[in-house]
Amino acid sequence: MKSAILSTLLSVLTAFVVAQPDPINTNTIVVRDPAIWYNAALEKYFVFSTDNNIGFSLLQHLSGSALPDCSIIDLPGNCDLWAPDVNFIDGLYTMYYAVSTIGSQNSAIGVATSPSMEPGTWTDLGEVISSVTGDVYNAIDPNIIDDTVGLQLSFGSYWDGMFQVGLWPGVNDLASALPGTHLAGYSGRPAEGGFVYKPASQPYYYFFFSDGVTPIAGQASLPPAGTEYKVLVGRGADGQGPFYGELGNDITLDLTPPTGTLVLGSHDFVFAPGGQSIFADPVSGRDVIVYHYVNLNDDNSPVGPSFLGINYLDFSSGWPVVVD
Template sequence: MTGTTTSTTAGTTTVTSSEDAPDTSTWGGRHVHDPTAVRDDDGTYWLFSTDARSDGPVRGGVQVRRSADLVTWELHGWALPGVPGPAGAWSGAQGLWAPEVVRVATPAGPLWRMYYSASTFGSRRSAIGLADAPHPAGPWTDRGIVVASAHLDPPAGLGHPNAIDANVVTEPDGTQWLVYGSFFSGIHALPLDAGTGFVAEGFVPGPGALHEAPGRLLARRAREADGAVEGAFALPRPGGGWALLVSYDSLARSYHLRAAVGDAVTGPFRDRTGRLLTDVEADPWTVGVPVLSGHRHVGGPGILAPGHASVLSEQVATPDGGSHARQLLVHHVRDAEAPTEHRLQLRRLVWTHDGWPLVSPQPWAGADREVDDTTRWPSGPDALGGTWEQLDPGADPTHVQDAVVGELGPLDDVRPLGDGRFTWVAHDGAAVSAVVHPGWDAVRDRATLCLEALDDAGRVTLATRLP
């Protein structure tokens, strides 16, 4: 494609050439913000992201990309011809943010639902809308507003939920929740009607209803930190319960990703030391387990403000007719040398033996360079030896952290648990849970081992083994 414009007929978005439209032929994963990825029944991956460009005006309607391998991406076009009327009239938005796309089964066959956000920067006059399509490629048809918010501040607290950043969570029994919110009063969950995709009966969408029923509070930060929590994503833990990923702090500089776990989708969610994600009395930079922040590998570029993550979960077929589970964190980053530039990254998401989510220090390199079969992951303590390039994502998320090179040890009472899982006792007596797996060193362009470790004080280490 050279330039692009769109025309719409019966909900169909058609991409055509135009001298006035941006040249998207070289975009690939550039200009991606707040991404989510899905796979269709033919095996093609589809990526949906915020209407944002770092080098020009916004073109509204949700950017759509496709890929065969999760590494090389091609801009497919836009899902919608612009901001739908109801959402635009309420919010004044010029573009759509943070789409969430989910597949649902209907008597007529599969249906894809897209929850989009309409707002303006710093405003709480926002709306989450719903569109649907028979396929991720479209055509997408707008169905209206699911929930809205306004500029309302109660006498106490941090205000009403900001109706953006949707995440749809489905429990094993089919119960669905809309997890949403950004800054202000934090992250909430509203029950959805799985049949319609809208808020369940008894929870009326719109700002008036938010006085009585904003949903169940999941996470909140203090005014001292500007209430800076958003982009939530909930996912089931192995063995039961739920994990919640959230993005903290400034979108352009100190943005970073934290995690907590709970027994239910509706919480409460606690970090490794037991602090609630709703605790606004604690130091707001100590709550939550920091799993990814700005960093620089030795000899590599500075990665700034990683965040607003979703998780792609899938079963990957094997040549013998079996399959392996794979989960990838899908998120955006900025370039430290060019902070206005934003682009896509994916990383492997792993679970410690006791059910904590951690993410690889290295970006996903593609199925031909990665190993999904956990039975082939390291099983002996010799995998922990050697020299490692180490990152501490919680050390100072406000700055790009340079990797530190050295050994992991001394490590006491190392216990291999199989499938790359280990425990040990650190030199200061902290109990550590870790995962070691094959990965790809993006700086040195070589196969290596990656390690993710979490101790009982909530400290995380991300490491890449060096030659």
């Protein structure tokens, strides 16, 4: 009976994923872990991403690096920065980023600020938090939310999950003890890239995260179907959690099937979408999800680069749904 129920559930999930719309943008920008923000004075969208010392583009062409001289954080990986998160705080564009190497827990999250996001304008303020081998968390994949109680920094991955600490009075001032509040995941779960978002249309806060294995360009093969990256979500009454999936389970719990509600999975030519961030677009007035994915139609086999994906989100049901 249990196997029949799981089979039915998988069929329903597969049907849902197949019905999802393709990215609304053309797949010409190579990125990982994209973050997007709009500069109203310049009337430009800036997209920041992993590698190239936080490379960024204007949706049409590559423009350069936010931190071309590397991070001032003295750790391996400080010239190969990861997973930017961008916001507008106290009159400055503010970007959090991660310094680490693959598989290492010797990591740090730094922050830089800019008046415009343009090349040459970023000031690196250095480390906000860090981790070492043996900690219950890994200081990677930052996300900032300016909540009613002040700035909250979410972070973490495979180790014991994703956590959140307060920052005040400044954008790099740790105000609560590490590791902070446990938001999602658990030891050994391949879940990372947490992102807290509150749409204007809903009373809820939503915690998006990437679950599964992410393909890396140049690998010998793609992850087995079903184990690859996908975007899941939980929701809660405030930005500090707890967050629950649609079945009512706290997303910190180790359950079968894994906790969290599916938002975006592999479909059509889109494989392993993840590394997501969410953005309230002031131009369209809509909620937008940006992410990276492997294009199965790409000729760079067996595993090619990851491309930028952009879609709108509809929260009218109380849960985020990817729409055209």
